[in-house]
Amino acid sequence: MDVVRSRAELRRALDGRRRPLGLVPTMGWLHAGHRSLIAQAHDECGAVAVSIFVNPRQFDDPADLARYPRGEATDLRLCADAGADLVWLPSVDDVYPAGFDTSVTVERLTLPLEGAARPGHFAGVTTVVAVLFGIVRPDRAYFGEKDGQQLRVIERMARDLGMTEVVRCPTVREPDGLALSSRNVHLAADDRAAAPVLHRALLAGRAAWKAGERDASAIRDRVAAVLATERRVAVEYVSCADDVTLVELERIEGPAMLSLAARFGPTRLIDNVRLG
Amino acid sequence: MDVVRSRAELRRALDGRRRPLGLVPTMGWLHAGHRSLIAQAHDECGAVAVSIFVNPRQFDDPADLARYPRGEATDLRLCADAGADLVWLPSVDDVYPAGFDTSVTVERLTLPLEGAARPGHFAGVTTVVAVLFGIVRPDRAYFGEKDGQQLRVIERMARDLGMTEVVRCPTVREPDGLALSSRNVHLAADDRAAAPVLHRALLAGRAAWKAGERDASAIRDRVAAVLATERRVAVEYVSCADDVTLVELERIEGPAMLSLAARFGPTRLIDNVRLG
Numbered sequence: 001m002d003v004v005r006s007r008a009e010l011r012r013a014l015d016g017r018r019r020p021l022g023l024v025p026t027m028g029w030l031h032a033g034h035r036s037l038i039a040q041a042h043d044e045c046g047a048v049a050v051s052i053f054v055n056p057r058q059f060d061d062p063a064d065l066a067r068y069p070r071g072e073a074t075d076l077r078l079c080a081d082a083g084a085d086l087v088w089l090p091s092v093d094d095v096y097p098a099g100f101d102t103s104v105t106v107e108r109l110t111l112p113l114e115g116a117a118r119p120g121h122f123a124g125v126t127t128v129v130a131v132l133f134g135i136v137r138p139d140r141a142y143f144g145e146k147d148g149q150q151l152r153v154i155e156r157m158a159r160d161l162g163m164t165e166v167v168r169c170p171t172v173r174e175p176d177g178l179a180l181s182s183r184n185v186h187l188a189a190d191d192r193a194a195a196p197v198l199h200r201a202l203l204a205g206r207a208a209w210k211a212g213e214r215d216a217s218a219i220r221d222r223v224a225a226v227l228a229t230e231r232r233v234a235v236e237y238v239s240c241a242d243d244v245t246l247v248e249l250e251r252i253e254g255p256a257m258l259s260l261a262a263r264f265g266p267t268r269l270i271d272n273v274r275l276g
Numbered sequence: 277m278d279v280v281r282s283r284a285e286l287r288r289a290l291d292g293r294r295r296p297l298g299l300v301p302t303m304g305w306l307h308a309g310h311r312s313l314i315a316q317a318h319d320e321c322g323a324v325a326v327s328i329f330v331n332p333r334q335f336d337d338p339a340d341l342a343r344y345p346r347g348e349a350t351d352l353r354l355c356a357d358a359g360a361d362l363v364w365l366p367s368v369d370d371v372y373p374a375g376f377d378t379s380v381t382v383e384r385l386t387l388p389l390e391g392a393a394r395p396g397h398f399a400g401v402t403t404v405v406a407v408l409f410g411i412v413r414p415d416r417a418y419f420g421e422k423d424g425q426q427l428r429v430i431e432r433m434a435r436d437l438g439m440t441e442v443v444r445c446p447t448v449r450e451p452d453g454l455a456l457s458s459r460n461v462h463l464a465a466d467d468r469a470a471a472p473v474l475h476r477a478l479l480a481g482r483a484a485w486k487a488g489e490r491d492a493s494a495i496r497d498r499v500a501a502v503l504a505t506e507r508r509v510a511v512e513y514v515s516c517a518d519d520v521t522l523v524e525l526e527r528i529e530g531p532a533m534l535s536l537a538a539r540f541g542p543t544r545l546i547d548n549v550r551l552g
Contacts, residue, residue, distance in 0.1 A: 102433050128382075131436065245375075
């Protein structure tokens with residue numbers, strides 16, 4: 001497995017790779033969710049590149065950026081085990097050279113949910129992903145469903161600008177249902193024990209939908225009721241939105257995304273399931 | 277020469293073309309300036325595609341969009357004569373399909389000059405050019421130096437996002453010095469006769485620079501003094517800016533762009549020359 005840092009090293013390392021080339025963009029502190037993205041790319045592509053870059057532009061809160069966990073040696077072992085051919089660890093200047101002045105934004109799709117909660121976040125995400133796609137030129141890029149709005153925003157951008165094919169990969173969960181996230185490491189023991197309530201709540205909402213409930217408020221209320229059984233959780237939002245536009249629904253008539261954001265102490269977690 | 281309209285027709289027409297593929301993006305009403313872009317692309321590329329699309333997103337003024345001149349049959353003849361292999365005439369829906377939601381912007385470089393005069397204009401330009409690059413996937417794209425800020429903004433975007441190589445092509449002028457522009461057709465006869473003052477003024481500024489003047493205000497004053505000899509012209513700005521950042525200069529110490537915008541009646545014209 002090649003490990004490269006500068007753009008020039010990357011170009012040399014990409015030269016002559018088998019196609020299709022798969023890219024797994026990450027911010028490091030890799031876990032079994034990333035491992036499954038890399039493994040899926042390894043199964044489907046001729047070569048797999050992993051980028052590890054903690055992108056300062058997508059953090060609205062400098063404290064959040066400072067405390068974002070990092071662990072290069074462990075990350076590299078996981079990449080090698082999962083079947084990566086190449087890991088790119090650029091510096092901020094490799095991604096954003098002097099004079100960098102371009103911003104890529106997705107508009108309507110970033111207004112609700114995480115976009116409303118974290119101003120500027122998605123502009124940072126779409127810009128860095130567009131840059132990574134432009135530098136690496138992958139045929140396919142792999143993203144997890146855990147960040148549901150992010151996945152849809154990146155799909156929209158890639159389709160609108162004729163970029164890479166975006167591949168959706170299922171959320172990987174702990175045995176108790178907690179979605180894997182680099183942020184889980186910050187959970188205190190009591191909060192970690194309580195956190196599976198997020199997924200339980202989403203499953204309760206989905207069960208109501210499966211039982212025939214089509215009133216989106218009733219579904220949201222069902223989720224909220226389960227969350228309310230856990231006093232350690234501070235709910236930010238519960239959403240039942242159109243799966244394509246992410247506009248909040250009254251009636252569920254087609255595919256929907258049921259999602260939530262919640263805090264355990266200072267740690268903010270998100271999760272979602274699809275209805276339909 | 278193939279003439280295609282939908283994205284699907286375009287894809288078929290591009291298939292198997294010789295490389296490098298050159299793209300000349302235009303808004304139609306083609307003149308000898310476009311002809312020289314197409315001819316240069318023809319000389320340098322294996323195949324040349326011309327796009328003709330009056331992009332509604334880059335007009336801040338709907339009246340300006342409505343009166344933008346159109347003439348398809350003449351445009352196609354010029355493309356064929358100049359050596360185009362393929363002309364793409366998309367509809368608005370071909371460029372921006374239902375649900376299109378992405379915007380590409382260049383930030384600092386679009387603050388002054390045309391960006392200040394025409395809010396939203398450059399966001400429309402960079403977004404449509406990114407989409408055209410994404411759909412056509414040219415190896416090179418040809419733009420004229422007449423739209424000096426636009427050229428630099430597109431270069432910046434293409435470099436930042438790892439897109440197409442942008443090729444700068446010299447401004448084509450009438451024998452009396454007036455830069456060719458699709459907008460010249462709107463000039464009343466007296467205004468057309470007066471319009472060469474724009475280029476004369478820029479040349480006077482450049483002559484002062486060649487003679488050793490390095491005070492940017494003195495250069496701007498020299499340009500303004502020549503413009504003031506023509507009572508039909510209403511000057512919007514005269515700029516002497518850093519050639520890379522487009523920040524207005526006090527002292528000229530490196531390459532600079534000397535540019536202006538002016539109105540003759542309702543018709544707004546721009547022009548520039550490079551110092552250095």
